[in-house]
Amino acid sequence: MADQLSQVFSALADPTRRDIVARLTAGDSTVGDLAAPYDVSLQAVSRHLKVLEEAGLVSRSREAQRRPVHLEAEVFDLMTKWIERYRRQAEERFSRLDDVLAAMDDTGAPDNPLKEGTAS
């Protein structure tokens, strides 16, 4: 799973691939249709799709002649879970800092223990 997360982040670290994913949210699409708005070769778009497919972000039908590209939107959950977990931890830490600062305001304490060790 950690490895897929690396692949998903890496796949989305390219504006064209993010744009392909964004367009696939509107519906399945052929490689030709996906390539149309870009000033790059069909081959280049196929390479981008391969990266997205290896990351599990898209799949392609084996049966249909058009082989439409399909977005596997549930892979977004992998990223969201990771981001939300650490965002929550960071926010909790800041809210604890706020509590400490608020408590210091209440008591009018002149010394700021948080500055300890950061003085140059």
Added chain:
Amino acid sequence: MADQLSQVFSALADPTRRDIVARLTAGDSTVGDLAAPYDVSLQAVSRHLKVLEEAGLVSRSREAQRRPVHLEAEVFDLMTKWIERYRRQAEERFSRLDDVLAAMDDTGAPDNPLKEGTAS
């Protein structure tokens, strides 16, 4: 902004860098402390921190001698906004499909218009 998003996704496409970010949610840390659990050189960890810093995910104090590394957690919002926007679009599309399928069940329609064009 699009470019920062690419940099953020690229920075997080590495398990060690994700681990560094995860550990920084608990509080600021020195390079030495961050490097301790990994079987890599201090230089390698410094390179990882440079990638995270260029993506805006961490900052380092210029003043303090220890130069602690600080997580810029609000950068998570950049990713979350992008992911949530397209996840919502994908979900809306699937719920519309569900409505179509439910309506077909009600009328007992034998033909499935959704299969049109996907036959080989």
